[in-house]
Amino acid sequence: MHLPRTGQNRSEASIRQRRNKLISDKATNSSKPCVISGCDRHRYCVSTYCNTHAQRYRRYGRAKGPLPTEGELRSIEGAFKEWLDQDHLATDQQRQAFKLAWASGQKTITTNPAFALPFFRLEGNEGFTRQAKGWVILSHYFHVQRHSLSDAMLRLMAVRVWTEFFWQMPEGRRGLTKERNYFVHTWAGYYVLRNSGFTKSKTEEKIIGWERPWYISDDPARNRPKPITEKTIKKVGLTPFKAGPIVRAIGKELQGAVDHAMGTTWINDARLLKRAADALGQPHHK
């Protein structure tokens, strides 16, 4: 099994044509204002947002509005487990069926251990698809760090529940499901990336003091104090700009696993939403 790569068989003429279209689209777009009300900056690139809002959208999955905290998501996860235990699964037969379905959902995202490629392989221009890059991170998360895929699926569901309370369709955009998935996949994917240990070591030289030359020379340049340095190793992860599309690819995989295990109607369960509202200290579900 190989990691999929994007096709690179576009002709020179086609590449040129696309580039020219992009330049003209950018020019038309940048004369318009950002779609966020109250923001009067010009649009960035071909985005409907200005540079600031576009960056926020790419990094956090929404250009404006509150973001989930770790505490909120954990509270929802607790509420979800209670709901599962006390409301959703009433009989032993249901429990048994759930265990099988949940395990089979995890199987759909159990990647090949050989996909845990080192950091530099994703930095290079090897043409891996977003999904392929997502699998690389999932492999690190599961095979190298030995984290549970079940936890990652649970996190996706918690973010989905969170959106029922604190997320609204953003202004100036179309496609509710697409927008909400963009947000949910961003947060669920970052959870996996954050716990994947997918980093590189960067050596940095830090100045820890200065040494005065013992011999005072006639040459002033030689009299300057010399820095005493120490090498430190720092762990560096993917930049938020690069990580965005990759974490959303991971989120999409998690979504597939959850759909496989739970179906898609669980989110409408009033008892679950009631428990989540109580856990979040929200008066009632919006």
Ligand SMILES: [Zn+2]
């Ligand atoms: Zn803006």
